[in-house]
Amino acid sequence: MPTQALARQRNDSTFPSIWDELTWRGLVHVSTDPEALARALAAGPLTAYCGFDPTAPSLHLGHLTQLLVLRRLQLAGHRPIGLVGGSTGLIGDPRPSAERTLNSRETVAAWVERLREQVGRFLDFEGPSPARMVNNLDWTAGLSAIDFLRDIGKHYRVGTMLKKDAVAARLNSEAGISYTEFSYQILQGYDFLQLYREHGCTLQTGGSDQWGNLTSGIDLIHRVEGVAVHAIGTPLITNSDGRKFSKSEGTAVWLDPESTTPYAFFQFWLNTADADVIERLKVFTFLSRDEIDGLEQAVQERPGAREAQRRLAWEVTALVHGDEAADAARDASAALFGSGDLAALPPAMLEAALAELPSATGEPGTSVAGLLVATGLTASAGESRRAIAQGGVYVDNERVTDAEAVLGPMLHDRFAVLRRGKRTLAAVVRDA
RNA sequence: GGGAGGGUGUCCGAGUGGUUAAAGGAGACGGGCUGUAAACCCGUUGGCUCUGCCUACAGAGGUUCGAAUCCUCUCCCUCCCA
Numbered sequence A: 001m002p003t004q005a006l007a008r009q010r011n012d013s014t015f016p017s018i019w020d021e022l023t024w025r026g027l028v029h030v031s032t033d034p035e036a037l038a039r040a041l042a043a044g045p046l047t048a049y050c051g052f053d054p055t056a057p058s059l060h061l062g063h064l065t066q067l068l069v070l071r072r073l074q075l076a077g078h079r080p081i082g083l084v085g086g087s088t089g090l091i092g093d094p095r096p097s098a099e100r101t102l103n104s105r106e107t108v109a110a111w112v113e114r115l116r117e118q119v120g121r122f123l124d125f126e127g128p129s130p131a132r133m134v135n136n137l138d139w140t141a142g143l144s145a146i147d148f149l150r151d152i153g154k155h156y157r158v159g160t161m162l163k164k165d166a167v168a169a170r171l172n173s174e175a176g177i178s179y180t181e182f183s184y185q186i187l188q189g190y191d192f193l194q195l196y197r198e199h200g201c202t203l204q205t206g207g208s209d210q211w212g213n214l215t216s217g218i219d220l221i222h223r224v225e226g227v228a229v230h231a232i233g234t235p236l237i238t239n240s241d242g243r244k245f246s247k248s249e250g251t252a253v254w255l256d257p258e259s260t261t262p263y264a265f266f267q268f269w270l271n272t273a274d275a276d277v278i279e280r281l282k283v284f285t286f287l288s289r290d291e292i293d294g295l296e297q298a299v300q301e302r303p304g305a306r307e308a309q310r311r312l313a314w315e316v317t318a319l320v321h322g323d324e325a326a327d328a329a330r331d332a333s334a335a336l337f338g339s340g341d342l343a344a345l346p347p348a349m350l351e352a353a354l355a356e357l358p359s360a361t362g363e364p365g366t367s368v369a370g371l372l373v374a375t376g377l378t379a380s381a382g383e384s385r386r387a388i389a390q391g392g393v394y395v396d397n398e399r400v401t402d403a404e405a406v407l408g409p410m411l412h413d414r415f416a417v418l419r420r421g422k423r424t425l426a427a428v429v430r431d432a
Numbered sequence B: 001g002g003g004a005g006g007g008u009g010u011c012c013g014a015g016u017g018g019u020u021a022a023a024g025g026a027g028a029c030g031g032g033c034u035g036u037a038a039a040c041c042c043g044u045u046g047g048c049u050c051u052g053c054c055u056a057c058a059g060a061g062g063u064u065c066g067a068a069u070c071c072u073c074u075c076c077c078u079c080c081c082a
Helices: A003-008 A018-024 A034-043 A061-075 A105-120 A145-155 A158-163 A165-171 A184-199 A208-225 A262-270 A274-284 A289-301 A307-321 A323-338 A347-355 A368-375 A381-389
Strands: A047-052 A079-084 A132-135 A201-207 A230-234 A359-361 A393-395 A415-420 A424-429
Touching: A003 A307, A018 A034, A018 A061, A034 A201, A034 A230, A047 A061, A047 A184, A061 A079, A061 A201, A061 A230, A061 A274, A079 A105, A079 A184, A105 A132, A145 A184, A145 A208, A158 A165, A165 A208, A184 A201, A184 A208, A201 A208, A208 A230, A262 A307, A262 A323, A274 A289, A274 A307, A289 A307, A307 A323, A323 A347, A347 A415, A347 A424, A359 A368, A368 A381, A368 A393, A368 A415, A368 A424, A381 A393
Parallel strands: A047 A079, A047 A201, A079 A132, A201 A230, A359 A424
Antiparallel strands: A393 A415, A415 A424
């Protein structure tokens, strides 16, 4: 539970306002009337919410941006509400590409619990502006179809709904769109209305791809309550090379340590491109403008040293997994990449480093190809064979050249370090 | 309800009876160069007990020496009409 990180976080006091800081950090891509919003933020504590739908058992990096926006608002004295989409998760936000497969109610309910716990870790539930967690199932579960159509549906114009990006894209594609997903924006709009009524919530944040859903609530509140509320859309984070940010080796980077180990998480950030690292520091860390400026200079003067990447990796890992996990990941990274001679590492350090990696059991004589599969470094025996043939497999930093190779003597008689490519590592541990 | 078109590997997309495990592209992975970057160059990319075998072109069945390609039924999608 990374409470150290929470306690340490603060906004940069050199900014005249939270609005200025959010802007500087590049977190505002679109918003409702910027002047009115800046004024509202400056006028006193307001309540802001962001929703997280249970589409998987864990949040991923895309969600982290949102969590940090809420946290920054909280640090500025505003009250954050984290919403988990117990009901919206049952419906599915339309993606531009294709219809979602519905998950069972039990699955969604289980994911809701996990997300609720994850979201809770990034906000402070005590202090002067305590956070709050809500589940939209609480106010939609009892809503009848008739009430829904009469009380909410009547405020929606189909013409407007059709113009929403994801909907329009789907209508123009072969996939089409179901009535279920088409209705999603109404549910999200109703959430905002509900939170406005219950908690006086007047600001919703979300990714810019959510803009249509954000304005859905704004319009509804305006119609029903006659009040102008606000929204901030954060930019879609992309890599300078056009590759998808938040994907490592083709799969999402998760906040759950069971899905993405702290070590893998640390490595992901450490490998950030020079061209992206400053932007990432602004969005994903609480470092001050001064500190980030300093790191920017370091990148220009000594890019090879990768100071900014190291700092970024530690900060974000500490934020998500705690200081100890960040230290362990950093030390493991240094130990395993630092020296070519693994046998020279003190056994305790080697053991600690290997504990961060995916592992399998083996002993001298165990097939290397089999171990690659067992550790998850390759997906099949055939892939192992190809990887070895291509010279992409190493045991204890020695390249393996024979597809039939077996494990030799182990480090300290207990360990072996398996490597795929330049930087994907796994541990082999002898069964005690 | 009626009619037309369509469902191919991670994704996009060619292929309308026989060198098709399936063109091409993207993505991903590996090698080289580097800084555990980026860019660039080269290679790989269904599985296995791997000079062979198995499984695959929505699902099931059929025709044929032989099918992703032809036929039947089922499921799903798109468009037009109602």
